[in-house]
Amino acid sequence: MALTVKKLAMSHLVSLNKMDCIRALSPWTNGTIRCSFSVGAGQTGSGDSSDTSEDGAGVRYQEFQRWHNGGGTFHKSACIDPTALIEMGAIVHPKSVVGAYVHIGSGTVIGPSVTIGQLTKIGYNVVLTNCTVGDSCVIHNGVCIGQDGFGFFVDENGNMLKKPQMLNARIGNNVEIGANTCIDRGSWRDTVIGDHSKIDNLVQIGHNVVIGRSCMLCGQVGIAGSVTIGDYVTLGGRVAVRDHVSIVSKVRLAAISCVTKDIKEPGDYGGFPAVPIREWRRQVATQFQTSKKRVP
Numbered sequence: 001m002a003l004t005v006k007k008l009a010m011s012h013l014v015s016l017n018k019m020d021c022i023r024a025l026s027p028w029t030n031g032t033i034r035c036s037f038s039v040g041a042g043q044t045g046s047g048d049s050s051d052t053s054e055d056g057a058g059v060r061y062q063e064f065q066r067w068h069n070g071g072g073t074f075h076k077s078a079c080i081d082p083t084a085l086i087e088m089g090a091i092v093h094p095k096s097v098v099g100a101y102v103h104i105g106s107g108t109v110i111g112p113s114v115t116i117g118q119l120t121k122i123g124y125n126v127v128l129t130n131c132t133v134g135d136s137c138v139i140h141n142g143v144c145i146g147q148d149g150f151g152f153f154v155d156e157n158g159n160m161l162k163k164p165q166m167l168n169a170r171i172g173n174n175v176e177i178g179a180n181t182c183i184d185r186g187s188w189r190d191t192v193i194g195d196h197s198k199i200d201n202l203v204q205i206g207h208n209v210v211i212g213r214s215c216m217l218c219g220q221v222g223i224a225g226s227v228t229i230g231d232y233v234t235l236g237g238r239v240a241v242r243d244h245v246s247i248v249s250k251v252r253l254a255a256i257s258c259v260t261k262d263i264k265e266p267g268d269y270g271g272f273p274a275v276p277i278r279e280w281r282r283q284v285a286t287q288f289q290t291s292k293k294r295v296p
Contacts, residue, residue: 064091072104081118099135111146117173130185134173134195142180145169149184149191149207149225163187165207172196172213178203184225194231212249254280 063076072086075093080086081100089106092098096110099118104110108122111129116122120133123141130146133139151163167186171177171193178201184191186208193199194213204222205211211223212231220238223229227241230249237255241247247263254270254277263269268277275283 063094067092070104072106105141114146123179130167131169131171131183133171134175136174137171138176140177140179140181140201143177143182145171145177145183146185147182149187151187151207151225167191169193175199178219181205184209188226200237206243218255 064073065076066072067074067080067084067086069082070085070090071088072090072092074080074086074091075096077094078092078096078098080092080096080098081102083100084098084102084104086092086098086104087106087108090104090108090110092104092110093112093114095113097115098104098110099116099120101119102116103121104116105122105124105126107125109127109129110116111127114128114130115132116128117133117135117137119135120137120139122128122139123143125142126139127144128139128146133145139145146169148162148165151165152160153163155161165185165187167188167190169183169185169191171183172195174196175193175198177183177193177199180201181199181203183193183205184207189208189210191205191207192210193205194211194215196213197211197215197217199205199217200219200221202220203217205217206223206225206227208226209223209229210227211217211229212233214232215229216234217223218235218237218239221235221240222238223241224243224245226244228246229241230247230251232250233247234252235241236253236257239253239255239257239259241259245259245262247259248266250266251263252268253259253274254268256272257270257274258272259269260273263274269275269280270277271280271283274280
């Protein structure tokens with residue numbers, strides 16, 4: 001009988017030790033279960049932690065807590081509206097601001113000091129860094145905003161060196177961004193997407209690009225760095241725009257066109273290089289007639 005009691009006591013002790021280990025490994029606890037959560041900057045969940053482990057940026061892991069609405073993770077210095085939904089697996093980094101009724105999908109990373117306006121919906125596996133996002137935006141799955149642009153120079157020894165990319169990307173209000181689109185941060189000016197603009201899937205927008213309001217960019221458009229686009233511009237599928245080009249407002253470009261110089265007059269354009277649409281159609285017709293005559 002005494003032996004049986006001793007075995008039960010040892011079993012209970014082992015179970016307690018296992019629970020202590022589990023709690024110690026959990027990012028949400030430090031020997032006690034946390035039941036309250038931070039809502040804004042400067043407020044923390046209950047319970048103190050003596051764990052001083054840090055990542056490469058000096059952020060302490062125990063400063064991240066679980067959000068009450070959705071189960072996502074947030075840093076205690078982030079300012080998050082209580083109505084925001086942060087799904088399990090999403091993370092909000094230090095000093096970010098998340099507005100009212102924002103929805104952040106699983107796997108999404110909101111980097112340090114990012115601001116997201118109210119009523120914005122963010123899909124799965126989105127990465128936002130070095131950027132601000134306006135109100136009532138829709139950002140679909142896999143979008144990346146605010147990463148470094150593609151800028152390099154060759155030094156006197158022939159080595160390829162990176163140009164500093166230190167500025168931000170600014171997304172206006174009521175903007176929709178399609179899946180797997182990438183928008184780079186600026187180097188000498190912020191990258192800007194104007195209010196009410198709509199961007200399709202798989203679009204690349206380089207650093208320092210400024211796009212006006214109510215523009216429409218169809219799938220696989222590529223815009224090189226430092227391009228300026230006016231308001232109410234439509235780019236058809238797979239349109240390419242070379243760097244440092246300006247496009248005036250109220251321009252429409254046919255699919256698979258390539259803009260190699262400034263477009264200074266509103267209207268419809270097409271071709272490679274892009275020319276007024278009537279001229280492009282004449283070119284196509286002439287080429288067709290010429291090739292038809294060559295056929296025996």
